[in-house]
Amino acid sequence: MKINKYNSLVIALLFGFGLTGQAQTKKWTLEECVRYALENNITIKQSELDLKNASIDKKAALGNYLPSVNGNASHSWNIGLNQDVTTGILRNQTTQYSSIGLSAGVDIYKGLQNQNAYRKSKLTIIASQYQLLKMQEDISLNVASAFLQILSNKEDLKVKKEQLAIDEKRYTRSEEMVNAGTIPRGDLFDLKATVATDKQNIAVSENNLLISKLSLAQLLQLKEFADFDVVDDTNVADENNILAQSPIEIYNKAKETRTELKLAQANLEIAEKNVAIAKGAFQPTLSAFYNFNTRASYSDVIRGSKPNTANPTSQIGYVEGTNQAVLQDNYTPVLGKADPILDQFSDNKGQSFGFQLSVPIFNGFSVKNNVERNKVSLEKSKIDLEQKSLDLQRNVYTAFTDARGALNTYESSTVTLEARQQAYNYAKEKYDVGLMNSFDFTQAQTLLTNAQSDVIRTKYDYMFKIKILEFYFGIPIVPIITK
Structure with a gap:
């Protein structure tokens, strides 16, 4: 029998969970899972580094206001026929020469490019903060979805095990009845197949539960996940009464709080600054400069x-x-002999200073093209903001409809389960007195099991969709603390 790598991993993890199940002491709450993910998720850490880069860019933009100062020094050897730069005499000799200089420059006017670049850098920090916050919100939702999936799989496994226990008792009782000649042996074969099917369903449910735990553990970046488990919280109440709000009220609230709109607005303002910076290249630039230099020679004079x-x-x-x-x-x-070095540096020093004006006349349309390119980016940012607003409206109304529908489906499945339970109890009474055969009773039992599974599925679907609706209304899964 061939076992692929995926099945090998599942078997190993199942074995690991089995070994550590008894020693397990900690069960994670939803809030603990979200907190841990926000602190350790790799994607969030990358977004935090982007925020640090934005802060560095702000310092760089601030530095454009300051003068640039540079010093230089050199010492050279000239061997052979050469001219002494101090005496002017050509000689076949080795000479040494030292020079020291200092230069400084500052922009006086640069088409307001420095000012706009600094304002853009501050907007970039805001956009990076919104991007980080959006990443945290997305991770929170993903963690909540994975957490609820574990709870759903846990309840499903519990139902499957209860069903197996019931069928095993029926099999034992039926075996006694067959031996007593009360029921035919064929009914026993049907029950034996039912028990085998129950065990197969349990194996599938255990595998689904393990995979869901593994998915959440990986989302949390846990290195040790063999004994990972979560608390069994099955509360489905709409604690914040979010469904009492109208979709338009939720949408209006979302427009004030949703991060994707704030991020799109910040990107729009950044695009506007990029246009202003590009237009600044059309204007003349004025700068001031200052240079100081001195020199010394080691040759005879x-x-x-x-x-x-x-x-x-x-x-x-x-x-x-x-x-x-x-x-x-x-x-x-x-x-x-040459004068002392310090005396030469003092006697040979010189200075220069002044202003430099640069007027752009023709540059191969590079400045114009850059302006047009940034205008296109600006229009794209405007469209993106409008699209984000439309998407938010559609998502809010969809989330409200989904949550309302999930509630109705959950309530309907609960009613169905009650009816299936009554039908099963009635079928059991008939089966126990010999008025129903094994096949028909198994069918009633299968319908009950399916109804139980539907209740579990619809319950957690409703819980997650309520979380999404609360999310749009500005109620986070857990409060996110910004750094």
């Missing part, structure tokens, strides 16, 4: 001159007409 005794004179030309040579005295430079 000329300190004076003396007559050249080896070659006292040199001819520089002739007298016209007589061709008499014209001579000049030759001198040799007298070199000395």
Whole structure:
């Protein structure tokens, strides 16, 4: 018999639950599940990091108002024939040169781009907060749905086990009646098949319960989930009397509280700032600058001159007409050590400052295209906000109708169960006195079991849809504490 990986996992988990079931002490409440999910869910942690990034972007936007200041320093070696930058003499030598500088610049006017960028950064933080809150709300609903699914599967398993106990007692009693010759042996075979079917249904229900527990444990990011279980809370009352509200009242309340509308509005305002920033590139920019620099050389410098005794004179030309040579005295430079480094830095320092104006004239339509692109994004944001409002209205009315219908279905299934229970009791009385055969009695029992399952299913469906309706009315599953 081949067992796939999924079945192997289910079998292992079933074995793990069986081993730890006796030692289990903690059962999670719905509030505990939601709290734990909000603190540990990976998606929420990612959204929290997005919020931190938005805060960093705000600091960056604030920094655009401040001047930029940069310092620089260099030291170089020149080997071979080169010119001393201090003396201007070409020599075949090794020289060293140091320089130090400082520069500063500040934007005076930049088409209000810095101001709009800072306002946009604050809106981005608000949008990130709404995004985080929406993520928390979605996780809360998912946890509530998974929690109620566990409760539903628990009750279903309980019904299946009770049914098995009843059928096993019937089988034992029927076996005695067959031995006594009261009923035919064929009825015993039918009951034996019924007991086997009950055991098969229990196995399916246990598997469904395990999978639902596993789903909630994974949603909570639990590492140890073998002994995970929840409290058995089966209260189906509409404690907040939400169905007493009209759909329009719930919708009006939702428009004030729902996070997706606030997020869409924040994104719309961000898109407006993006358009303003893009338009700012059409305007001229004015900035101020200041530069300071100084330098020092480590080479020898000329300190004076003396007559050249080896070659006292040199001819520089002739007298016209007589061709008499014209001579000049030759001198040799007298070199000395360079001035102290600190003195050179003091003597060679220089400064420059001023303003720089840049006027955009033509840039290949890049600025214009950027403005148009951001205008398109703005229109999309407006449509998204309108669509979110329409979606909210539709969702509220749908949720109200679903909750009302779920209540009616639950009440109807309860009435059906009462009738099926009476029919089963009557059939049992007839079966016990031999006025009904085993097949017909099994049919009555099957109808009762189906009615019990319908009550369980409709009850938890109603509970979850009430939670959704309360959610739209601004009543959270658990209060969410913002950081």
